[in-house]
Amino acid sequence: MAPAGPKPNFVEYQDEVAEAGDVARKIVKLVDSGVALSEIAILYRTNSQSAAYEESLTELAIPYQVRGGERFFERAEVKAALRLLRGSAVASSEGEVRSEVVNVLESTGWALLKPPSGSGAVRSRWESLAALVALFDELAAVAPGLTMRAFVDELDERRLAQHAPTLEGVTLATLHSAKGLEWDAVFIVGLSEGLMPISMANTDEAISEERRLLYVGITRARRHLTFTWSLSRTPGGRGSRSASRFLDALRPKSAKATVSPKPSRGLATCRICKRPLSSASERKIGRCATCPGGADIGVLDQLRAWRTLTAQATNVPAYTVFTDATLQAIAEIRPSTLEDLAKISGVGPIKLTRYGSELLALLYEAAFAFGRPGERLAATTRPSSKISPPQTPQGSRLESAPSRQRL
CATH class of the missing domain: 3.40.50.300 (P-loop containing nucleotide triphosphate hydrolases)
Known part of the structure; x- marks a missing residue:
C-alpha cells in the first residue's frame, strides 16, 4: 500500500x-x-x-531556477524577432519606440490585438511575442526615453544570462x-x-x-x-x-x-501624488509612471557604472546586483542612511549588507557633483551606515547573490 x-x-x-x-x-x-x-x-x-x-x-x-524557461530565447519566433529588432535598432528613426517594436513584430504576421483562441503552438507563438512587448512596457515605465538600441541590449543580456552556470x-x-x-x-x-x-x-x-x-x-x-x-x-x-x-x-x-x-506596510502608494501603485514596475520605483522622477542622469550613470564593475568582479549578470528599476529608485530617492536604503524595493537584507555602505558612499560623493539645492551642504556630513544586521537562514546557501537561472 x-x-x-x-x-x-x-x-x-x-x-x-x-x-x-x-x-x-x-x-x-x-x-x-x-x-x-x-x-x-x-x-x-x-x-x-x-x-x-x-x-x-x-x-x-x-x-532559483525556472524550469522550461530556457527555451524562450531559443524559440524560432523569438530568434526571428530579435534579428528584426537588432536591424531596426541600427536604422532606428526618432519615432515612437513602442510603436516601432510592435510594427517590427507585426511584420512577421503576428497581431498584438488579435490573440488566437485556444491553446497550442499558435497561441504559444503569440504569447512569446506579446511577452517582448510587455517587457518593453515594463522597462519603459522605469526608464522613460528607452531607445530601441537599449531595448535590444537588454534582450541580449537576458538571453546570454540563460547560459550562466546552474546553481x-x-x-x-x-x-x-x-x-x-x-x-x-x-x-x-x-x-x-x-x-x-x-x-x-x-x-x-x-x-x-x-x-x-x-x-x-x-x-x-x-x-x-x-x-x-x-x-x-x-x-x-x-x-x-x-x-x-x-x-x-x-x-x-x-x-x-x-x-x-x-502586510503591515500597507498599500504601496506613489511617493509624489500618493495614488495607489498597481503595477510591479511602479512599486519598484515607488511612484507612478506618469509622475516625474527627478533622477539626475549623472547619478544614474554612476550607479550603472558601479553595478557593471561589481557584477564583473563577482562574475554575475548585472541585473542580479540590482535591476534597472531599483537603480532608478535609488537615484531618485538618494537615501542617506541604510534604514532609508532598506525601504527601497529590491534592496533586501542580504543586498543591504553586501552593498549598502558602498552605495551610500557613492551617493555621498555624487551629492557634491550632482546635488540638488541644499544637498551639497548636507553632504558635508557623511551618511550613517549603522543598522542592525539582517537575519539570514542557517548555512551559507542564501548568502550568495541570487541568480535568475533557466534550466
Whole structure:
C-alpha cells in the first residue's frame, strides 16, 4: 500500500504580491529547518505567473531556477524577432519606440490585438511575442526615453544570462513541466477561479483535464504541500476572486484556510501624488509612471557604472546586483542612511549588507557633483551606515547573490 501523501496547508492572501512574498518567507523557514533549496518547488498554471515569485525570491536573495524557461530565447519566433529588432535598432528613426517594436513584430504576421483562441503552438507563438512587448512596457515605465538600441541590449543580456552556470536553487515551474519530477516541499500557487481551472477551459472534458493537471502537482510533493491563492491581482484591488473549485474536494469541511493578514506596510502608494501603485514596475520605483522622477542622469550613470564593475568582479549578470528599476529608485530617492536604503524595493537584507555602505558612499560623493539645492551642504556630513544586521537562514546557501537561472 502506498504511503499517504503530506497533509496540505491552505492559505488565502489579499493579493498576488502578498502571496508571492509570503511564499518566499515560508521557503526561508524551510531552509532553516534543513530542507535543501533543490528540494523546494513553486508550481503554477501559466508561465506568466512566475514573475511575482522571481521578484519575491530575489528580494530575499534566494537562488532559483525556472524550469522550461530556457527555451524562450531559443524559440524560432523569438530568434526571428530579435534579428528584426537588432536591424531596426541600427536604422532606428526618432519615432515612437513602442510603436516601432510592435510594427517590427507585426511584420512577421503576428497581431498584438488579435490573440488566437485556444491553446497550442499558435497561441504559444503569440504569447512569446506579446511577452517582448510587455517587457518593453515594463522597462519603459522605469526608464522613460528607452531607445530601441537599449531595448535590444537588454534582450541580449537576458538571453546570454540563460547560459550562466546552474546553481542549486528553488524550482519554479508550470504544472505541465513538473510531470515526472518530485520535491520534498511543493507550493501550488495562484489557485483561484480563472487560473485553476484556466478560464479557457469551457467544456466538461477541459475541466477534467485541468483537474488532472492539479493532481499532477499534488503528487509532486513528498513531505510538505501548500495550496495558495489570492483575492485580487494587485494590492488594494477589489477582492473579487474566489478559491479554485477543485480545493473544495481536497480539504475537509472542518478545515478552514489560513487567511494571511494584510502586510503591515500597507498599500504601496506613489511617493509624489500618493495614488495607489498597481503595477510591479511602479512599486519598484515607488511612484507612478506618469509622475516625474527627478533622477539626475549623472547619478544614474554612476550607479550603472558601479553595478557593471561589481557584477564583473563577482562574475554575475548585472541585473542580479540590482535591476534597472531599483537603480532608478535609488537615484531618485538618494537615501542617506541604510534604514532609508532598506525601504527601497529590491534592496533586501542580504543586498543591504553586501552593498549598502558602498552605495551610500557613492551617493555621498555624487551629492557634491550632482546635488540638488541644499544637498551639497548636507553632504558635508557623511551618511550613517549603522543598522542592525539582517537575519539570514542557517548555512551559507542564501548568502550568495541570487541568480535568475533557466534550466
